[in-house]
Amino acid sequence: FVRGDIADAEVVTPLVEKADYVVNFAAETHVDRSIEDQSKLIRANIEGPLTLLNAARKHPVKRFIQVGTDEVYGEVMGDPVTEEAPLHPRNPYSAAKVGGDAMAMAYHATFGLPVVVTRCSNNYGPYQYPEKMIPLFTTNAMVDKSLPVYGSGKNQRDWIHVADHCRALDAILAADADQVDGEIFNIGAGNEKDVLQIADIILSTLDKPKSLLEHVTDRLGHDRRYALSPAKIKERLGFVPEIEFEDGLPQTIHWYVENKDWWERIKSGEFLKYYDQMYGKR
Numbered sequence: 001f002v003r004g005d006i007a008d009a010e011v012v013t014p015l016v017e018k019a020d021y022v023v024n025f026a027a028e029t030h031v032d033r034s035i036e037d038q039s040k041l042i043r044a045n046i047e048g049p050l051t052l053l054n055a056a057r058k059h060p061v062k063r064f065i066q067v068g069t070d071e072v073y074g075e076v077m078g079d080p081v082t083e084e085a086p087l088h089p090r091n092p093y094s095a096a097k098v099g100g101d102a103m104a105m106a107y108h109a110t111f112g113l114p115v116v117v118t119r120c121s122n123n124y125g126p127y128q129y130p131e132k133m134i135p136l137f138t139t140n141a142m143v144d145k146s147l148p149v150y151g152s153g154k155n156q157r158d159w160i161h162v163a164d165h166c167r168a169l170d171a172i173l174a175a176d177a178d179q180v181d182g183e184i185f186n187i188g189a190g191n192e193k194d195v196l197q198i199a200d201i202i203l204s205t206l207d208k209p210k211s212l213l214e215h216v217t218d219r220l221g222h223d224r225r226y227a228l229s230p231a232k233i234k235e236r237l238g239f240v241p242e243i244e245f246e247d248g249l250p251q252t253i254h255w256y257v258e259n260k261d262w263w264e265r266i267k268s269g270e271f272l273k274y275y276d277q278m279y280g281k282r
């Protein structure tokens, strides 16, 4: 493990030299933070991939996966979208992610790098930073703190367990070049749930009252729904997710119950300042 800035060529280049594969998970990932402060977005989400791609030009790798997001398609109110759908990012985070995806695809076309771009739906699972909805609501409920539901709570996301996401990436790493290089793959599990449905499961699993739900001011530009079609990765690589949401979500909630030390450390200090700014002191 090397802790460093992916946009720093001096850190990245010697590491890529020693690598067979690059899978770039690193990003400024949180929509709410991107609405408050845009200063790190371009460096992390565009210059980062660019620096890694340049390192991979210098020291060729077998495959380079740029991990992306379904948010680049924007709000989807009709049928789940395929990889061919136009991009309509609607918040600063997803706009910056479009730049990273595009740079990676450009390095395939221009320099012939073995690049694959993936676009995954919302992840959940252990070790998710507690700014995200599922760990935030779970850890708040555990200490009888309110669950801040933005607006109506009817916004829908398609949820996939992080282990299934990683299995999909593994399948891409193992595939033949002619099946994947220069391609975009959606990754999703078809578990469409709205915020209130998930909050209900969290409260009932933890045996906490519904009075902990608190409707707060909506997120600016809050996308009502993301929905993508994972047909291409299923047809081409035979990938299907293994973890049912009905099992994965309670398991994840229990993981946070059993790993209080991990998230309590994160939710003190710097996080408290962020929380107060975002949600007000409560």
Ligand code: TYD
Binding pocket: 031, 032, 122, 131, 132, 133, 134, 136, 148, 149, 150, 151, 153, 155, 156, 157, 195, 219
């Ligand atoms: P989030 O975990 O931030 O992921 P994303 O915005 O990338 O989909 O949010 C998931 C959903 O939960 C989204 O509709 C916003 C909503 N949400 C709340 O209602 N309250 C919160 O405090 C947070 C963080 C999210």
